[in-house]
Amino acid sequence: MISFDNVAYSYGGGALLTDITLDLAPGSFHFLTGPSGAGKTTFLKLCYAALTPTAGDLRLFEQPVTGLDRDGVAHLRRRIGVVHQDCQFLDHLSVAENVALPLTVAGMDGAAARRDLDELLGWVGLGHRRDARPPELSGGERQRAALARAVIVSPDAILADEPTGNVDWDMSQRLLTLLLELNRMGRAVMIATHDLSLIRAAKSQVQARVLRIANRQVQVAGADL
Numbered sequence: 001m002i003s004f005d006n007v008a009y010s011y012g013g014g015a016l017l018t019d020i021t022l023d024l025a026p027g028s029f030h031f032l033t034g035p036s037g038a039g040k041t042t043f044l045k046l047c048y049a050a051l052t053p054t055a056g057d058l059r060l061f062e063q064p065v066t067g068l069d070r071d072g073v074a075h076l077r078r079r080i081g082v083v084h085q086d087c088q089f090l091d092h093l094s095v096a097e098n099v100a101l102p103l104t105v106a107g108m109d110g111a112a113a114r115r116d117l118d119e120l121l122g123w124v125g126l127g128h129r130r131d132a133r134p135p136e137l138s139g140g141e142r143q144r145a146a147l148a149r150a151v152i153v154s155p156d157a158i159l160a161d162e163p164t165g166n167v168d169w170d171m172s173q174r175l176l177t178l179l180l181e182l183n184r185m186g187r188a189v190m191i192a193t194h195d196l197s198l199i200r201a202a203k204s205q206v207q208a209r210v211l212r213i214a215n216r217q218v219q220v221a222g223a224d225l
């Protein structure tokens with residue numbers, strides 16, 4: 001589904017990431033870890049074609065990213081939902097309007113989609129906050145709204161960048177539970193996180209592969225985590 005063959009990425013200086021050869025399969029569950037500044041966000045951006053490799057071959061759903069035009073990238077964004085580190089809401093819109101934005105962008109905002117929106121807000125526990133503005137939300141509410149927005153167009157994969165960064169343990173468990181449920185429904189999930197206790201908590205519930213960025217390479221971590 002997401003297939004790296006000898007991929008490297010550089011922002012202009014030396015290579016930040018090199019020699020990445022990996023396959024992320026449909027329905028798989030991955031954690032991505034590594035020290036701050038190692039390149040986790042950069043790796044996720046490669047996975048959803050916000051960046052293109054500076055070397056090597058990267059294929060998303062069998063398509064080489066280097067050949068994608070704007071329509072190709074737009075189509076791809078409907079298949080890969082992203083929970084950004086800083087959530088990126090439009091503060092003048094309500095929570096419901098923010099969550100529904102990908103539907104509007106995709107021209108899918110009919111009556112059935114509106115019902116899905118209500119169901120989704122209920123699922124993440126934000127039905128009662130649908131008319132609030134993003135600045136009024138707590139950290140955990142923001143993350144759950146961002147997750148709802150990432151999944152509203154039913155993507156095949158969900159990439160979450162530090163989704164539990166600013167929340168307490170109970171809330172991080174609740175977010176993890178939502179991501180595990182999405183995985184059980186068949187979606188591939190990747191979570192970038194510093195939080196090793198979150199990884200340990202998940203490992204008893206799902207067969208997760210842990211990727212670790214070290215020495216500019218993305219490698220499958222051993223069972224010692």
Ligand SMILES: Nc1ncnc2c1ncn2[C@@H]1O[C@H](COP(=O)(O)OP(=O)(O)OP(=O)(O)O)[C@@H](O)[C@H]1O
Nearest residue numbers: 011016034035036037038039040041042043085194
């Ligand atoms: N647009 C950019 N232009 C130049 N350098 C960048 C850019 N974005 C990120 N970098 C640099 O690339 C390196 C990796 O950044 P990245 O955000 O991918 O790391 P990270 O592992 O996600 O870090 P953190 O855990 O702190 O979020 C950092 O040194 C960062 O300063």
